[in-house]
Amino acid sequence: MSPSKSTNYLIVGGGITGCVSALLLAEQGISVTLCESSSHLGGILRDHVSSGERFFTSCQYLSVNEPWFQLLPSTIRRELAEFEHSYGSVTDFEQHCMTTRSMAMPVFATEKVRLEEFSANLDNATLSSRLSFYPEFVEKNLRSWVRRYGVEPESVSGENAAALQISRVHLANHDAAVTVLKQQPDYDASLALPFKYRHPDQSIQAALPTEGFDAFFELLENYMISRGIQVMKNKPIKLRKNGMKIQFWSRSERMDYFDNLIWACNPNPLLRGLEFPALDNVHGKSETHFYDLDLSEGSVDTCYYQIFSDQTDINRLFTYSVAGKPKLTVECFAGNRDKDQISTEVHILLRKLGHEHTINWQSSTKEKRYIFYSESDKAILSQLAAAQTINNCRILDAGWLDFGRNAKINRIMDQIDQGNETHDALSGDIRMSAAS
Known part of the structure; x- marks a missing residue:
């Protein structure tokens, strides 16, 4: 069914989930506005840059076999290196x-x-x-x-x-x-x-941008604009309830009304705007070290290794290339080991895995990892996902409880595929209070 002219979508969050959702809607001829609070798209996939060199911040493969990947035009896919998931x-x-x-x-x-x-x-x-x-x-x-x-x-x-x-x-x-x-x-x-x-006769195909994710998202942004998607950066969004209506605000500016909302980022501002209870915000503490790899011959395999050990703070190694240069990203628990100790442990682990690369430390970062949720968080987010329509605005479940972008994107795609008939029916028949 073709969408009605009144159907429009606001997508909050310019990471890969928000961008792919916008493309899917645009392919159906639906009006889409995508708002990103920062000055660039990409979210957690943005590159780490040190002394002009680019590194992937973590192992973030794009899944070639997923339906959403097929939405990417050939001009963008040419900038991706495809390989067997290793x-x-x-x-x-x-x-x-x-x-x-x-x-x-x-x-x-x-x-x-x-x-x-x-x-x-x-x-x-x-x-x-x-x-x-x-x-x-x-x-x-x-x-x-x-x-x-x-x-x-x-x-x-x-x-x-x-x-x-x-x-x-x-x-x-x-x-x-x-x-x-x-x-x-x-x-x-x-x-x-x-x-x-x-599955002895099967393989899993993955892809990474050859020049880094920053360049990938620049291409993706230009393509989205060419498809009629309104991309608004430096545009943080807040929701406010005004009686039985929802208002969309960015700083002191009130925005147009949208009858569909995909909140493809941190759900806390959405919960506050709809007067839901706050999340516990459980998070882990970690640090990431970035290395150049010095290869005596050949090329580096794109591969990641999970580390489960009581002997080291390291919990993941990721080898890859950016702009033809071999790189290594090392994720660790936030501990007391300095970069020299971490580097020594990296050498030991690489040898165990059959690699004899020379590594050159470049930089490190510390961060909080919001990869956890409590049972209370689960109950709150499940209630939000079940609400469907609040004050005449359809809120799609953006996979807040799902692990991995594929699960999040596929959940959103399934709801979009229900079409605007579902939205029209819900708008007339369902009024669910966020506080109920």
């Missing part, structure tokens, strides 16, 4: 080390973990209760590892395990037995098998 992990607790190039999750040796030691039921209420499903050796070490983010496992939802890559663990040399166990839902949700074991 990853691995190092699990090193209590002097028992397992290294793999086929799993990005914790891997444990059979002499330390037995299948009969798993609990009877998986309790996902908190991250602590979820971890208690695992045998004692796994539970206590992963629990201690999570605490190094500065977060207590008892204070956050069990669903946060996905963001930490610990929602499942792999038991070495038990693939056949695990395959049978995974027919049961609790084991399927907690035990991992290598992708190639499950």
Whole structure:
């Protein structure tokens, strides 16, 4: 169905989720305004720049096989390098080390973990209760590892395990037995098998911009404008309730009314404007180190490695190239190790993974990671997502509880695909109070 002329959308947030949502709507001939509070698009994907050199701030692949990726025009896709998704992990607790190039999750040796030691039921209420499903050796070490983010496992939802890559663990040399166990839902949700074991003839394709994400978003912005999308930067948005109406404001300027809203960024301002309770804002503390790689020959593989260890503050390594230059991004817990200690540990980990690169430290940053939510946060955001229409404005669920951009974008796409017939029906029949 073609959208009615009155249908318009406001998208708040100029990261990849907001930009892709805008493109999808524009392809349907729908009026779209995208507002970004900063002076540039990109959100968390923006490059880290040090002494004129660009680095990716973390491992942020674009998924080639996702439907939203096909929205990108050939002029932009030409600026992306496509490759087979490659990853691995190092699990090193209590002097028992397992290294793999086929799993990005914790891997444990059979002499330390037995299948009969798993609990009877998986309790996902908190991250602590979820971890208690695992045998004692796994539970206590992963629990201690999570605490190094500065977060207590008892204070956050069990669903946060996905963001930490610990929602499942792999038991070495038990693939056949695990395959049978995974027919049961609790084991399927907690035990991992290598992708190639499950799908020997398949691969996962990914992409990264060859010149960095900043250049990618400049191209994307120009393309969005050419498609009729109104892009407004330096435009923070606030919502205010005025009786039974919602008003859209940017600083002291009142904006036009929009009958559809996609809030594709931090939901706290949206919750405040709609008079919902505040979130707990649980966050982890981390730091990131950026290196140039000196290769004696050949090129660097684009690959990331999860690190689960009581021997180092490092929790992820990411090797890649930007503008033809090999780079390394190292994510760490915020600890007391200086850059020389971190660099020594990077050397050790790279050797374990089969890399003999020379690394040259360039810079580092410290940040808060808002990758956690409490059960209270989950209840509030679930209530917001279920509201659908508030004071005649349809608010789409922007995947605030989903992990990963693909899940967020696909959730938004599903709601857009419902069409304006759904919106028209809801506008006439549903009035849900934000306080109810």
